[in-house]
Amino acid sequence: MFDFSIWTNWIDQFLRINLPEFWVLAIEFVVVGVIILALYCVIALALIYFERKICAFFQCRFGPNRVGPYGIFQSVADMLKMLIKEIIPINHTDKFLFYLAPFFVLIASILAFGAIPWGNGLQILDFNIGIFYILSVSSLGVIGILLAGWASNNKYSMIGAMRSGAQLISYELSAGLALMTIVVLSGSMQLSTMIEGQKDCWYLFQGHIPAMIAFIIYLIAGHAETNRGPFDLPEAESELAAGYHTEYSGLQFGFFYLAEYLNMFIIAAIATTVFLGGWMPFHVTGLDGFNAVMDYIPSVIWFFGKVIILMMLSLWVRWTFPRLRIDHLLNLEWKYLLPINMVNLLVMVIVVIYGWYF
Numbered sequence: 001m002f003d004f005s006i007w008t009n010w011i012d013q014f015l016r017i018n019l020p021e022f023w024v025l026a027i028e029f030v031v032v033g034v035i036i037l038a039l040y041c042v043i044a045l046a047l048i049y050f051e052r053k054i055c056a057f058f059q060c061r062f063g064p065n066r067v068g069p070y071g072i073f074q075s076v077a078d079m080l081k082m083l084i085k086e087i088i089p090i091n092h093t094d095k096f097l098f099y100l101a102p103f104f105v106l107i108a109s110i111l112a113f114g115a116i117p118w119g120n121g122l123q124i125l126d127f128n129i130g131i132f133y134i135l136s137v138s139s140l141g142v143i144g145i146l147l148a149g150w151a152s153n154n155k156y157s158m159i160g161a162m163r164s165g166a167q168l169i170s171y172e173l174s175a176g177l178a179l180m181t182i183v184v185l186s187g188s189m190q191l192s193t194m195i196e197g198q199k200d201c202w203y204l205f206q207g208h209i210p211a212m213i214a215f216i217i218y219l220i221a222g223h224a225e226t227n228r229g230p231f232d233l234p235e236a237e238s239e240l241a242a243g244y245h246t247e248y249s250g251l252q253f254g255f256f257y258l259a260e261y262l263n264m265f266i267i268a269a270i271a272t273t274v275f276l277g278g279w280m281p282f283h284v285t286g287l288d289g290f291n292a293v294m295d296y297i298p299s300v301i302w303f304f305g306k307v308i309i310l311m312m313l314s315l316w317v318r319w320t321f322p323r324l325r326i327d328h329l330l331n332l333e334w335k336y337l338l339p340i341n342m343v344n345l346l347v348m349v350i351v352v353i354y355g356w357y358f
Helices: 005-018 021-058 074-084 095-113 130-138 141-151 155-186 191-196 208-225 250-275 288-296 299-318 326-354
Strands: none
Touching: 005 021, 021 074, 021 095, 021 250, 021 299, 074 250, 095 130, 095 141, 095 250, 130 155, 130 191, 130 250, 141 155, 141 250, 155 191, 155 208, 155 250, 155 326, 191 250, 208 250, 208 299, 208 326, 250 299
16 A cells, blocks of 8 residues: 655655755645645535535435536535625624634634544644544634624524533543543554554454444534534524524634534544544455455545545434434433443453453
């Protein structure tokens, strides 16, 4: 399987030979930042189009089909409209916090986005506490949501923000414990080390039933953290207009919209990395010929293929189940998912201590 670090190391060495250290770091930081932002925008536009088509398929409609072939430029047209849309000033708001809130939500998702391993040798940040880092920075988004609800001076926004705060803080526990279950199995929090540990068998299968339970719980908790149906109580249109971003318009609303779709991608990417081997191909022990064929498929394709399957599952859930009531939503977390998760973590510890894994 091709290692992209060959290219990146060659570029780094070329710059170091011809430029001072300061300019090498400056150029690399700028290039990496531009690539992250470009990927961020392109993936968001692709996801918006993808969801519209999937939603239309579930509801026996065509979806976007006018702007470009099969409507593929509809998301681009919507982006241009949002960029030039007037930002309507709102009276009686806390202006500093009101304008700061969208940046909190956006930056939190970008920070998590930068730690994703895209392929063999394609990872920007590879901390030895990678899982802890992702959980930490992804939790910052709730601050922006609470600020948006508080600063808007609108009762609908405030109710939506309080719902979101309760929901995100609650389901963050289950998501974290589900990931910790696999950390116990892998013995490391570093994402690259976790991927290397799955070269022969993905952790979803190595850890037997505890790993599968953790995978299911993480998908449920991650879906709830994205504020998408049936967990979309913070922005329930029939009750709260648009929830915590009711008073936002133009590019400010676009930041919330963008972050929501990228959070869906990030949740799927983390699940892929931790449970499904990340960019590692599917291998079967003993079938060397089959494994060699799988290795010919580029690692980036493996990564995006797994992520797309998980996002398809997320969209399937969103457009199938009705919205939960807020008390039912919190009962699901505190009375069911969290206790199951804690017991499951203890079971995984026992499995690892006695070596009952592949």
